[in-house]
Amino acid sequence: MEKFAQIKLGFLGGGANSLIGQMHRIAALMHERYQLVGGVFSSNFDCSLAHAMSLDIPQNRVYDTVDSLISGEMRLSASERMAVVAVLTPNALHFDAVKKLLSTGFHVICEKPMTTTVEDALTLQSLVEQTGKVFCVTHTYTGYPMVRQMRELIARGLIGDIQRIDAQYLQGWLNPIVKDDQKRANTWRLDPAVSGSSCCFGDIGIHAFNLVEFVSGLSAKSVLADLHSGERSNHLDVDGTALLRIGTDVRGSIRASQIATGEENNLSISIYGNRGGLKWEQENPNRLVHLPEEEPSQIYTPGNMYLGALAMSSTKLPAGHPEGLFDAMANIYSGVASAIHGDATSPGSFPTIEDGVRGVRFVAASVASNLRGQQWVDL
Amino acid sequence: MEKFAQIKLGFLGGGANSLIGQMHRIAALMHERYQLVGGVFSSNFDCSLAHAMSLDIPQNRVYDTVDSLISGEMRLSASERMAVVAVLTPNALHFDAVKKLLSTGFHVICEKPMTTTVEDALTLQSLVEQTGKVFCVTHTYTGYPMVRQMRELIARGLIGDIQRIDAQYLQGWLNPIVKDDQKRANTWRLDPAVSGSSCCFGDIGIHAFNLVEFVSGLSAKSVLADLHSGERSNHLDVDGTALLRIGTDVRGSIRASQIATGEENNLSISIYGNRGGLKWEQENPNRLVHLPEEEPSQIYTPGNMYLGALAMSSTKLPAGHPEGLFDAMANIYSGVASAIHGDATSPGSFPTIEDGVRGVRFVAASVASNLRGQQWVDL
Amino acid sequence: MEKFAQIKLGFLGGGANSLIGQMHRIAALMHERYQLVGGVFSSNFDCSLAHAMSLDIPQNRVYDTVDSLISGEMRLSASERMAVVAVLTPNALHFDAVKKLLSTGFHVICEKPMTTTVEDALTLQSLVEQTGKVFCVTHTYTGYPMVRQMRELIARGLIGDIQRIDAQYLQGWLNPIVKDDQKRANTWRLDPAVSGSSCCFGDIGIHAFNLVEFVSGLSAKSVLADLHSGERSNHLDVDGTALLRIGTDVRGSIRASQIATGEENNLSISIYGNRGGLKWEQENPNRLVHLPEEEPSQIYTPGNMYLGALAMSSTKLPAGHPEGLFDAMANIYSGVASAIHGDATSPGSFPTIEDGVRGVRFVAASVASNLRGQQWVDL
């Protein structure tokens, strides 16, 4: 392993019981390129302190707000100061934090959806362009080696001109929640004030959409969405299907649900070109299926010499030794580290501000389409 | 095996190189309840005669038109006469033949789509009601034991109230045809005069739709469809996605394509209720996946005592001995034979005139929705 | 479909509740090349008559013994007479019947194991050579198109020189029987007088062994077997594992069980050469996996132009339309029909007397090896 000075990392959110916090922390550790030095781990300062202690993080790097974090860190020398801050708070808090962090010179890693409005997303995009800071939105699934290989095979023309793209993201976890007032009240994703205008599409549909564009290299032009709140007294979507028009003449669909009872985390994508198809499923992520037009189908797996450079460098173990979602996120953190170090990075090594903006547009346009009774809305 | 007098069967279409002819012939033979005695096997009488000879069918039971078949058969004694005629011609020829056959006292087995217009479908429905004849539309896939089990499990309430239904039917065989003028001219499914107003939805989307209603026991209320001809100079759809509103508050989708390059015959359906989900895939048909809400998922397979009565009686071999599509069609022929014999038949033992009408409505409404720029159309 | 005079077929065994009878009957019907004209369907003559009636077979072609069948049929003209007889009785009755049938000029299709001793097997082999009659032992699984493709790919050198072969055949159906005296007494496969010296290896291990030699084109040299009766009071094996030495330097294994509780009919085979591997599983038979040394793995499926001639001609439907075990057996019946007609037949189009002898040798040697405390025994 090559020697890198470890990058100083801070967290906004991601406290004691936060799954997403654990995900980012392990991902940051895995390639030994980051050191978590402080943050605002929780809106409750005592919790934040306790969490820091459990991680051997000194108390003086624990802050109560993003503002105090910025002012505290700015007082430190550049080599001690956080270089990058991971923004892991609920959706509605992303914009303000990211804006302040970018403006004061921090690189940012931000959870999706990047913002709750397109306007905010565009503001951040301008800011990234102005500041030249590294910005990553964590569409974690793009870190899987087989997703990266899928992207490369398409770019290389393996399946020819794309004709159809279908992505789905099905979960069942909201099923017991959405009809129970009590449980619903405790679920921030169902609260428009915290989550924004969408639950299901903003939380998971956006991942499916990101995969569509990430893998195909194409840009969706318009969307027609049929969203569903599952229950009259619930305000946000928990299920929906969207039609897409992509590029010049490609059709696509996004199906997403959090009330697909029994499904765990069934994200998948299929892309068909005029020379063949490619299919990938997140729950069995180390398998990429290629359907050529007149040959036996093929299964690509990680760790093999026949893979492209980015996919090849996205595993740490030999073929047949499964890696998982932490490893995928670690690949993204590794891409960000290279960018922060100013190294040349492969396109696709982490999702950027452009991905962030596209995702927010998709959610907003889907909600608009649905409100208008399933009209096409431009993206 | 119980003794049945074998039912005299005639064919319209299904000649020498007809796959669908072979499918119906083997299906009819399998349970030894039918005897193929004659028909109009081809629009070319010489071909028809040659085909009959290859099957040891006497020349005097070979006819040149449906009219001569009817008059010829009517001259025979009831015990010699065809009891049922299978209509296997291209779509546009179904209506006239079926009308005449029903009117003159024949039972009818008819390929899908039953007719090319809703009006014709309703005419046939009235005729079936008036004549009391047995009528079956061959949605072959409903003959698979695991499809029948899926229907029964839903009827029994295993997955609770249905919330979402997704069906897809993806093939790639039109991909090399649709952009080649020569090949296209030789493909009757792409000719509106023979195929009707739809290719892909009329040929395979209709099967996916039929599964949605057959398996769920629910009736779709409206459809919004985005169809695609793949090529400017082609007039009929070769690909499309439809949104469905089903029952009171169920959402669904149908995805169908004949340019999903590399796909063979990928028909599948997933249904999610408020207590679990069920999933089935035609290319691996002897597996039905049940996703309960808080238990390990389950795999049902044919030939096991835990199956419902119709599924249990839909295999001939012990568990683990795969049966296929001929066996599925044979199950449907067996259901029709029981109905002709006047035996009590389980609901679901063969698709009826109601299924036929629903399918035609679905195709017509999808085409209309698409023409109107993806508006909702009632079913 | 080409015109053939239908071959007159007789049955020994295969009566009313016989699964194997149904299997052979449907297989014979499927390609429309056989007509079942009579036989001894049951050891009980009344049952035999009743079964014949249910199949529209005239009473005068129903016999009470193989001797009366032979003398009765010999009185008929050659064109009316059975050309081939399918021997479907329990194991111990095969030898005598087959010997008489071959000697009097009938072609024979015989269930496995062909005989219960090697001596008898060799006698039949001589007889087949002397008489020149067509003889087929029904290793049904060799009729699957993907098994045939596997054989061809190996013959073609796709995986190079073979290094290792593993086959398994696991079922669970004897589990509830073997420890229950009553049920055991009603199971002829556990009765040495009827079944011969082996239950599990004679019934299913033999299929696995046949696949090893059929697919690899190699001949096993010796076997070391560890057999297991599951229960002290049971005399025949219900489970076992055998080591094989094959060809010059190939190692193999056969695992077979009828007390692998929960398994249905899990026959599978994996073969590894110095350039790659091939794997097939009977419960998902329309999939052949190829593992090349440095390329993505491949999945072959039936009905595709890339297949070899025998595999290509072993399906009746387009790719993606599953066929099953009846279709596999029908392919074997079709191969036998061609041989009876004197047509050139591909090697592998049906299992021959050599396969029959090899199977009997394998069972006998395995039993001997086990008796000697797991010594190597030549094959």
Add this chain to the structure above:
Amino acid sequence: MEKFAQIKLGFLGGGANSLIGQMHRIAALMHERYQLVGGVFSSNFDCSLAHAMSLDIPQNRVYDTVDSLISGEMRLSASERMAVVAVLTPNALHFDAVKKLLSTGFHVICEKPMTTTVEDALTLQSLVEQTGKVFCVTHTYTGYPMVRQMRELIARGLIGDIQRIDAQYLQGWLNPIVKDDQKRANTWRLDPAVSGSSCCFGDIGIHAFNLVEFVSGLSAKSVLADLHSGERSNHLDVDGTALLRIGTDVRGSIRASQIATGEENNLSISIYGNRGGLKWEQENPNRLVHLPEEEPSQIYTPGNMYLGALAMSSTKLPAGHPEGLFDAMANIYSGVASAIHGDATSPGSFPTIEDGVRGVRFVAASVASNLRGQQWVDL
């Protein structure tokens, strides 16, 4: 996450290009319960120093031999000193290092095979008993949640009394090496002086054997092995099959190969009892198949409430979010950490000295059985 003082960890081996080093390092980091503080990373001291530098490990904690490591660490205060040392060197070096470490008070984590002789293994076992130190042999695969669940389900009686166990571990990576003198010379696993008496069985067969005993809770009594060096000039096995006699009346088999060309890391195990079966495959590790006798089969997956305590605590993410081999090893490191802290640990939370001894016995007995021409040898 609860607060633990991080455990000071040292490495013997596991240097710059060592996969196993990376595996242990990431596994130790993942649960944030260890800190890697020093070691002998390479037999070349300069490489060792360079590697330490790349990991921000101070130079004064880099040693050139195990002896200097021990004396160096003993000079430090107990709180600074390594508490546990991971022994990651080639096989033949394990014994001496482990003996010295245990004797001087270090806990030990040791790669498999623990030693190259049974005598050495027993010496270490005595030493562990005498010293009371925590000792773990890294059978990594026991860290997978579904392997742990399999063990618990069997202990709970889900499949009744075990009747048959089959395990296999198939790889193809030695195929291009074993016949190439040059490559072979560069592969320490094929050198008896470094690897001990076995390559394939000592490297991977031992994992399969460990799973058999770990999961079943049974102890194998004797083994009969047929090993194969693949090439005359090669001295160690690269392929083999072993028969097992287990407990009172259970039969088993181990199949292992490193010349199963095309296989990546195909470790799997199937266990059949008198009430059902359980199956698991390492290449798709987040799936445990249960085959009950008369019910639909079941699929257990990680992260679900229906799992047992140890399996439940062996994932960090919700259901459907795949974890892999690093996560499995991290679970073992976590178990060791709890043992070092003196917490109550579940049986099965890490493989112990007993597992280490059993593995060495298995390899030695297999080699002996093979040398004697496949005789049974006691374990």
